[in-house]
Amino acid sequence: MWAVLPVLCAGAWLLGTPACDAAALSVSAYEKFHFKSWMEKHQKKYSSEEYHKRQQTFVSNWRKINAHNAKNHTFKMALNQFSDMTFAEIKRKYLWSEPQNCSATKSNYLRGTGPYPPSVDWREKGHFVTPVKNQGGCGSCWTFSTTGALESAIAIAGGKLLSLAEQQLVDCAEDFNNHGCQGGLPSQAFEYILYNKGIMGEDTYPYTARDGVCKFQPKKAIAFVKDVANITLNDEEAMVETVALYNPVSFAFEVTEDFIQYRKGIYSSTSCHKTPDKVNHAVLAVGYGEENGIPYWIVKNSWGTYWGMDGYFLIERGKNMCGLAACASYPIPLV
Numbered sequence: 001m002w003a004v005l006p007v008l009c010a011g012a013w014l015l016g017t018p019a020c021d022a023a024a025l026s027v028s029a030y031e032k033f034h035f036k037s038w039m040e041k042h043q044k045k046y047s048s049e050e051y052h053k054r055q056q057t058f059v060s061n062w063r064k065i066n067a068h069n070a071k072n073h074t075f076k077m078a079l080n081q082f083s084d085m086t087f088a089e090i091k092r093k094y095l096w097s098e099p100q101n102c103s104a105t106k107s108n109y110l111r112g113t114g115p116y117p118p119s120v121d122w123r124e125k126g127h128f129v130t131p132v133k134n135q136g137g138c139g140s141c142w143t144f145s146t147t148g149a150l151e152s153a154i155a156i157a158g159g160k161l162l163s164l165a166e167q168q169l170v171d172c173a174e175d176f177n178n179h180g181c182q183g184g185l186p187s188q189a190f191e192y193i194l195y196n197k198g199i200m201g202e203d204t205y206p207y208t209a210r211d212g213v214c215k216f217q218p219k220k221a222i223a224f225v226k227d228v229a230n231i232t233l234n235d236e237e238a239m240v241e242t243v244a245l246y247n248p249v250s251f252a253f254e255v256t257e258d259f260i261q262y263r264k265g266i267y268s269s270t271s272c273h274k275t276p277d278k279v280n281h282a283v284l285a286v287g288y289g290e291e292n293g294i295p296y297w298i299v300k301n302s303w304g305t306y307w308g309m310d311g312y313f314l315i316e317r318g319k320n321m322c323g324l325a326a327c328a329s330y331p332i333p334l335v
């Protein structure tokens with residue numbers, strides 16, 4: 001992987017970009033020391049060639065984090081497990097590389113008129129949300145958004161709080177336009193579970209973070225879907241209604257570079273898009289609220305508990321921020 005960078009840099013230089021920033025940083029002793037501590041904390045090991053490149057990327061990220069935090073933004077950034085990677089690398093490994101069929105999804109959700117409570121948090125209402133999971137280096141966010149939504153919907157409907165098998169969706173759901181580690185959509189995954197007649201548990205179909213052959217065993221299915229609700233394109237108020245009255249809701253949005261090092265606060269961006277063709281990550285809204293006049297969603301991510309606020313983030317609500325209302329859905333469980 002390290003060999004790719006000089007080629008990209010050379011290309012940029014030929015096109016007239018004055019310098020290849022990543023290769024030109026002069027790194028202070030303090031920054032070198034900080035990189036070493038970060039490596040230790042995250043148990044990172046590199047070859048001697050890779051070390052230099054990772055140090056450059058780390059320092060570039062760290063400087064961006066410090067510059068961001070020095071300004072009065074509604075969210076703070078911090079170093080995390082991604083800090084030695086460029087955004088291009090993260091995109092390839094963790095996000096959808098090509099657009100999914102978000103806008104093709106037909107809606108069937110009819111919204112009421114409210115009013116809705118000012119805040120909701122399904123984590124506090126009872127035993128309704130499973131612990132944050134970690135997708136690893138596979139573009140399978142959509143499977144975690146799917147299992148998270150179904151796990152909660154079943155528990156809220158009176159069933160047990162189960163942990164369901166993302167790997168089954170990675171391996172088996174391709175007939176519904178899903179593509180394993182290359183992407184997919186929660187709405188399409190709910191359809192798969194509906195027509196496949198069930199999904200197995202995490203314990204009987206463990207997660208490997210790799211594409212694999214389908215090993216679904218019908219007798220071991222423990223969770224079932226009887227219908228899928230697709231929320232109307234850009235109807236963020238319908239998402240509020242869903243979370244207020246029914247259960248958490250799966251949604252997709254566009255992750256841009258500044259989101260990767262999110263630490264806490266209300267994420268908001270001026271660089272992301274709002275259209276369904278640009279969304280590249282799926283997650284689960286488990287609540288909403290408002291702070292200092294800024295409404296937000298409470299969102300469960302699938303990048304482990306070390307990331308963000310114990311694996312969660314807040315994102316500004318009411319503006320279709322980063323296309324978050326482009327592609328929302330939830331399952332109606334069979335309990």
Ligand SMILES: *[C@@H]1O[C@H](CO)[C@@H](O)[C@H](O)[C@H]1NC(C)=O
Nearest residue numbers: 071072073074291292293294
């Ligand atoms: C920072 O932003 C908050 C909320 O937007 C505002 O209330 C506060 O006055 C700002 N502080 C500074 C120092 O600009």
Ligand SMILES: *[C@@H]1O[C@H](CO)[C@@H](O)[C@H](O)[C@H]1NC(C)=O
Nearest residue numbers: 098099100101104177178179
């Ligand atoms: C979108 O839907 C079309 C038609 O069903 C399908 O051929 C195409 O592969 C889908 N694209 C993705 C990325 O799933």
Ligand SMILES: *[C@@H]1O[C@H](CO)[C@@H](O)[C@H](O)[C@H]1NC(C)=O
Nearest residue numbers: 105106107108187188191230
């Ligand atoms: C909901 O969306 C999925 C996939 O995006 C689609 O297959 C399904 O037909 C939609 N449901 C309805 C009722 O339109």
